[in-house]
Amino acid sequence: MENYHMLFGTSTQPPSSTTSNSYNFLGAAGGGTSSSLMRDHDRGQAGHSGGSFFAELSGNSNKDGGASPPAAAVRGDSSAGPAAAEADRPAVAGKRKGEKKERRPRYAFQTRSQVDILDDGYRWRKYGQKAVKNNKFPRSYYRCTHQGCNVKKQVQRLSRDEGVVVTTYEGTHTHPIEKSNDNFEHILTQMQIYSGMGSNFSSSHNMFH
DNA sequence: CGCTTTTGACCAGCGC
């Protein structure tokens, strides 16, 4: 798993190692103020234009900065649900406890694959699926089944390139991999990364070997 | 029998 972590990076390591297409893990390095991550942005346009895809993924942990990010994220809490609703269903007010916005690094990368589910050695449980506006393919939400491991992952296939799957990891695993990541390593080799210039990525050649 | 997937509904943030 070491390598895993290393690859994803921590952004601290500038990709100076090689100018050639390195992995496009958008490291976190948020500006502190958690701007809404890829909210509207061009999103679908991934095809061309500047390398940044997901723009900045939040992740900075500077809580000490004072300006704590809007904790509003935690839904639930009072939920202010009208009494009526309560009768029907306890609403979603499941988690009252604010998770504390622990720094949750996000790493996104793209792969060329026929299947959405890449076996990275961890066990994931799907907890949702939603159709996004610009993509005809739905986005799937996964969560690591390991207890205490809050890592989430979302997988989405680009409509413009059905062969491209965008995977976004959120958080870091606090437990060892269950399976040999040998397989995952293999996947890494096929990771495509096109940092924006269309010409470059094409060199990916097939991964079906 | 246990776990995973599926699916609809709900909720919060943002844009208009």
Place this chain on the structure above:
DNA sequence: GCGCTGGTCAAAAGCG
């Protein structure tokens, strides 16, 4: 203020 979009939950179904 309303509507849209995205993210999550939870109940039920499905599969090994």
